Amino acid sequence: MNKPLTEHIKPGAPPIDLAAYERTGGYEALRQALASMEPGGVTSMVEESKLRGRGGAGFSTGMKWSFVPMGDQAPRQKYFVCNADEMEPGTFKDRFLMEHNPHQLIEGMILGAYAIQAPTGYIFLRAEYHASQTALARAIEEAREAGFLGRNILGSGFDHDIHLHTSAGRYICGEETALLNALEGRRAIPRAKPPFPPVVGLWGKPTIVNNVETLYNIAPIIRHGADWFNQLGLTGESGTKLYGVSGRVNRPGLWELPLGTPLREIIEEHAGGMRDGYRFRGVIPGGASTDFLVEEHLDLAMDFASVQKAGSRLGTGTMIVLDDRTCPVGMVLNLERFFARESCGWCTPCRDGLPWVEKILDDVERGGGREDDLDLLAQQAKHLGPGRTFCAFAPGAVEPLQSALKYFEEDFRRHFNGNGCPYRSESAASGTRQVPPGNGHRI
C-alpha cells in the first residue's frame, strides 16, 4: 500500500495480465468511479490528492484537468493523451512501469478520460520501446475485450477507446505540444502557449497530456482516497516517486520511495554508494535537463520544492551521478551535443545557440579553450533561459551547463592553455574509460 506504483511488479517478470491485475484490485477504481462518481468528482479528488505531474514540470494534475471546458457548451470531441515518449537522457522509469504493469496505465487513462469526458485516448510511445509496445498493445486488447474500453464502459454510458501510437524518434516529441503535432502527423515543432492543450489541443480540441508515471497514480488515488495519497510523502508533498540512479554507483537502479526521500539515502543506501575508487562529485537529479547538485546537497529532501530551492529541479527523479574520475566538461559536452542534435530548429537561440555551445565545449575538451569561453558559455546559458526561447527545451538544455560553470569552474580552467581534458589522459593511462557495466537493481 505504500508503493502504489510498483507493489505488484516483479522485476524481470512478464507483464501482469488482466486477470492478475484484477486479482490485486485492478480496475476497482474504475468500477468505483463509473458507478458512483461524477466526472468533476474524479477531477476534484485528483486535485485534493495534490498529485503533481511526473513528466518533469511538476504541474498539478487535477488542476490541469480542471482547465478542460466541461458541460453542454464544451466541444464533444476531446482527447486524453499519455506521454510515453520518455527520451530524457538518464531516465528509465516509464518504460519499467509499462513493461511490467500496463493495465495500471490504462486504468489511469480511462479515469482521466472519464474526468474530462474524452471519448478518445492515445498513448504516444517512443518507437524504441518495443517491449512496452507489446505489453501495452496486449493490455489494450484485453481491456477492450473485458469491456473496460469501448462503448458504454461497464454500462456507465461512457465511451472511451485508446489507440497506441508509436513515434518515429526525436526527443522534442516529449514536449507536450510538439507531441500533439507529431500525433497529427506533422513535424514535431512545439506550439505556442497559450492557448494551452486543455483548451486547444489535438486537432484543435481540448486535450490532456500526462506522463506515464503520473497516470499510474490515478487508480490508487481513486481507490484509496486523497488523504491516503497525501500521507505517502515525507515532506508534505504527496505520493511516492520512482527514483533512479545511474553512473558509477554500486547498485544503479530504480526504486519507488516516498516523495521527499533524502538524496543521500537514495545514493548511499539504495544505489549502494559510489564504486570503489570513485568519489561522489555531483549529480544531475532529474534527467539531463536539470542543474547539477553537489556534495553540499546530499541531505536534500528530493521533493519538488526542496530541489527547486537548491537551484535545480526534481525533473524526472532519475539521477546521473558524476564521479571524480569523470570530466564534468566532458559530461556537459555530451549533454549539449544531445540537445544541439535534438533541437527542433524552430527558434533561433536553441537552433543556433546550442550547436555553438557544443562546439565551444568540444574545443575546450580538445584543449582549444580560452579564458573568455567561460563568459561566452555563461552568456549563452543566460540567453537560452526561460522565456527567451519558444519552448522549455533550451532552458532545460542549459541547466546542466550553467550549474557546471558554477560548481566546476576549476575543471574548465584546467582544460585551458592547450591542456585539453585532464581526465582523458588519466583514463588513457589506464587503457580505457570503460568501466564494468551496470546491471540495474530495480525496485
Place this chain on the structure above:
Amino acid sequence: MATIHIDGKPYEADPEKNLLQTSLTLGFDLPYFCWHPALGSVGACRQCAVRQYRNEEDTQGQIVMACMVPAADGTRISIEDEEAREFRRSVIEWLMVNHPHDCAVCDEGGECHLQDMTVMTGHAYRRFRFRKRTFNNQYLGPFINHEMNRCIQCYRCVRYYKDYAGGRDLDAFASHNHVYFGRSEDGILENEFSGNLVEVCPTGVFTDKTLKTHYTRKWDLQSAPSVCAHCSLGCNTLVGTRYGGARRILNRYHYDINGYFLCDRGRYGYEFVNRPERIRHPLLHEGAHDTETYSKPETCSADVALKEARIRLRRANRIIGIGSPRASLESNYALRSLVGEDNFFNGLPAAESHLVTVALEILRHGPVRSASLREIEEADAVLVLGEDITQTAPRMALAVRQSVMRTPRETARKLGVPAWHDRAIRDVAQSDRGPLFIAAIDETRLDDVSTAAITRAPNDLARFGFAVARALHPEAPPVDGLSESDTTLARQVSDALANADHPVIITGTGLGNEALLQAAANVAWALLRCEKPAALAFVVPEANTFGAGMLDGRPLREAYDAVSSGDADTAIILENDLYQRTHDVDVDRFLGGLKSIIALDSLRNATTDRAHVVLPAGTFAESDGTFVNNETRAQRFFQALPPEGDIAESWRWLGRLAAGSAPSEEPAWKYLDTIIDAMVADYPELRGVRDAAPSADFRSNGARFPRSPRRFSGRTAIHAQFDVNEPSPPADHDSPLSFSMEGSTAVPPASLVSHYWSPGWNSVQALNKFQEEVGGANRGGPPGICLIQPEKNLHPFFTEIPATFRRSGEKFVVLGLPHIFGSDELSRHAPALAERIPHAYVTISDADARARGVSEGDQLVLRIFGREHKLPARIRPKLAPGILGIPMGFPGHAGLVFPVDGHL
C-alpha cells in the same frame, strides 16, 4: 484604445494589435524577422525581445517577445532595457553563426533586412570561431534564385508560400540547425505567387532571378510608381530601371488592392519592355498590304513619320480610331478627340464590349459596391461565379484564399486567441475554413479551400447563380427545372451568404456570358434586400478595360462594317493587335479595305506589320497615364524609364498628330494634366481621374520627388565609359516626379512613392514608415479614386434566365481557357515568364473522351469556322460534356472570340 508604457512613457495603442506592431507604428526601431504584417506572429526568431513589467512596482520584469504579447491596456515594456538589447544582439549573433557574410556578392545587399537588423542591434564582431554549416542550392525555375547558405530560418518563406499562398511544393526539411527550405528535389515552384518570396525573405535566399540577368543595386535604380498592366486589378508596382532598361518590379503597397503581394505575371511580365521586338523608332511601310510589293518597314525620324501620317489623314475620306483596353485612359481619349466621337471604337469585339457595358451599368445603376481586394480578403463568405480568377485576376485569388481564414479566426478569437497570433490560429483552425463556393466550368486552383466547387456549362452556372438569388429573396426570379442537388446547394450557398457579415460575389467576363453578370448582380442585390452589405467584384480582361468602356466607344465589329460599307478608308489603331481580338479573316478584310493605317504600339505584332505608319508607343514603364481597374478605381502610373529614341506616350503622339502640319504648331495636349482636364470636361464621370494623383505642379517644400533614391550613386558613373561629363537629366513636365541625380528624404503622397527607404531601413520593410500604422493604410490614404459609386436605390432584379445548356448534335461549344502565363498579350514576351507558358491543348470532358475513344495526349483536330486546329487532348473529369476548352490568346488561335462553335 489602450494606454501602454514604453520605457516609462505612455502611448495610445490598439489592444487588438501586438506589441511589436504597435512599437513599430509608434516609430520605435524594434528588430524582427519572423513576424510579417500579413503573416502574423509565430514567435520563432526571438528577435523582437523586450522586457515586460507586471505593473508599476515591478522592477524585475521578464524578457518577452513583443510579437507574442497583445498591446493590452496598462502594458509596460522597455525596449531600451540593457538585457533586452543584449539578448537581441545575441539573436543576430546566432543568426550570423552560419551566415556566409557574402553581402558584397549578394543580390540582397543594400536592401537586406538582415543587414539592417544587424546594424540596428549593434552586432559587429564575430566570436564564432568554428566551421560554418553549408547547404546545397536548388533550381527553382525561371523566377527565383535559391542560395540557402544565407538562410536565417525565420520560416517566413514556407509560412507565406504554404499557409498564405496555398503552395504545396516548398517546405521545411530536417531539423535542428540543418533546417532547410526548398523542395523535395529541384524543380519549378508551381505556385502563381512564388515571386513574393523575394520580398518575404528577409535576406538573400530567395532573390529575383530576372533581376540577376541585369543586376543593379537598389541604390542605383531609378524607380517610379506604376500600375500593373497585365490584368484588370490594377496592383500597384514599383518599376526599377537603369541604363534604359526595366530591371525589376517590386510590390508597391496599396492597402485596398494588392497589400504586400503581387502575382508572378505582374512581377515577371515586365521584361517585354526590354525586348528586341520593341518598336523604338517610327516606321514607314510602303507596300503595307500589297503582298506583291511587300517591303520591310523602314525606320524614319519622328518628323518624317508625323508628316507622312498627317498627309494620309488629310487625304482620308473618313478616319476611324480604334482604341484599346490596354492603352491608358488618356491615350484612348486622345484618339477619340482626334477622330471624333462618331469615329471612335473601343477596340473590343462586340460580345466583350457588350459585357463590359453590362458590367458598368450594373455598377452605375445598381445599389451594390464594387469590392476591393481587401474587402474580398476580409469577406466571411464568397461566391465565385464562372470566373477562373487564379488565371484572369490572380491577385484576387490570393485574396479569396485569405477570406476563408476569417471564420476560423473568429472561432479562435472566442477562445482568446488574437487575430495576429498566426501560430495558435492554425492550431485552432486545423482544416476548418470559412464558406467559399466556386461555380466554374472546370476545376480551379482555389478548389482546395472551397466549401463546395461545382462545374457546369456557362449557362448552367448562371442559372445556379439565379437560383442562389432566388433562395435569398422571393422577388428574385425563380429558376425552372433546376436539379434537386443544385437546388440544395443553391440553398446552402444562400444560407452561408445570408449568415455572413461581409459576403462578396465574384464574377467576370471570362466566359463571355452575360447572364453570369446578371446572376451575380441578382445575388448581391438580393443580399442587400436582406440588409447584408454585400459587395460585388467583376473581373474584366485588361488593365484598362473599364476605362476604355467608360469612353463609350463602339465595338470593333462596327468599325469593320464602316470599312466594308466603303465609308471609312483610314484608321488609327491605338495599342491594339486586332489579330488578338477577332478572327484573322475579319481583320484581314478590315485592314485590306483601308487606304491608310496608322498604328501606335510598343511591340511589333501582326497589326503593326500591316500599318503604313507605325509610331513607337511607350510601355507602362515609359509612360504617364491612368488605368481604371476592375473596381472602377482610376490609378496613375508614371514614367520610370526616360523614353529612348522616339518612344513617347500614345496620347503624346496623338496630340502631335492632331496639331496639324506646321512644325511650330503646338500639340493639342502638351502635358498629361492638360489632357486630363480636357477629358474630365468631356466626361464628368471621369472627374476622379484628376485626383487620382497630384498634378504636375505639386511640390513638397518647393521640390519635386526624385525617382532616384537618396543614396543614388549613379551620378558621374552612368556613362563614364564614354564621357565623364554628367548628362543633364531628362525634364519631366507631366508629373511632380523628377529624373534627378539627387535623392530626397521627403515622403511623398502614396501615389508618388517611388521607393521604400528610411534611415536604418534599407529593405522593402522600410514600407513600415510609409503606412499610417504598420500593416495599415498608406500614409495619406491609398492611391486612386473609384469613379463609380453605387446608387442609393434598389434596382429591379434581372429576369432573363438562360436555358439549360444542351449540346446540339455533334457540335461542341468551345470556351477560352485563360492562363496566367500565356494569355496576356504583353507579359508573354517576357523571357522568364515565357518559360512557364504551357503548350497549347484542348480540354475535353471524360464522357466525350470516352465516347470518342480519345486518350490523354491524343492529337485532336478541332474545326472552328472551317479551320482546323490540331491540339493534344487533356481529359478533364469535371468538365461538362459538350464543352471543349482551348487556351486563350495562344499563338495559332489568338483571335478566336469565345464561346464559339467547334467540331471534332
Place this chain on the structure above:
Amino acid sequence: MLTDQERREIEAELPHYPRKQALCIEALKVVQHHRGWVDDEALCDVAEFLDMTPHEVDSVATFYNLIYRRRVGRNVIHLCDSISCWVMGGDGICEHLKGNLGIEMGETTEDGRFTLLPIPCLGDCDRAPSMMIGRTLHSGLTPGKVDDILRDCK
C-alpha cells in the same frame, strides 16, 4: 506503388485518426518496415495515398530520425550516446564498434550488413552502456559482448 500489404497496414490505422494526413508518419514507418528505408519512390507512393505532395511528406520524413531517407544495412545498430552510457564508457564501445565494422557513425558497411547510428538515451541507463539492434536491446555492453552480438547478426 504501395503493395497490397502496405496499403492494408496503413488503412488499418485510418479509423484511429480524424484526418488521413495524420497517418503520414505511420505510413512512412509501414513502407520502411517493408522496404528497409524510404526511397524517393516510396515517398511519392505515400504522398499519393495520403493526398499530400512529396514535398509535404518529405518535410515530415526528414524531421524524424527513425525514418531513413538513405539506404541502411540489414542490421541497424542504434548505439546510445547519451549521458549515462557516456559516463559508463560508451565512447569506448563506440570506438570498438567503429573499429570492428570499419565504418564511422552514420555509415553502412560495404557488405550492407550493418549501419551504425547514434540514438538518444534508450531508457536503460542503470545497465549502461546500451545499444539496440533491430527490436532487441543489448545492455551492459563490453567490447567482448559487442563482438558476440555482432557475430550473431545475419
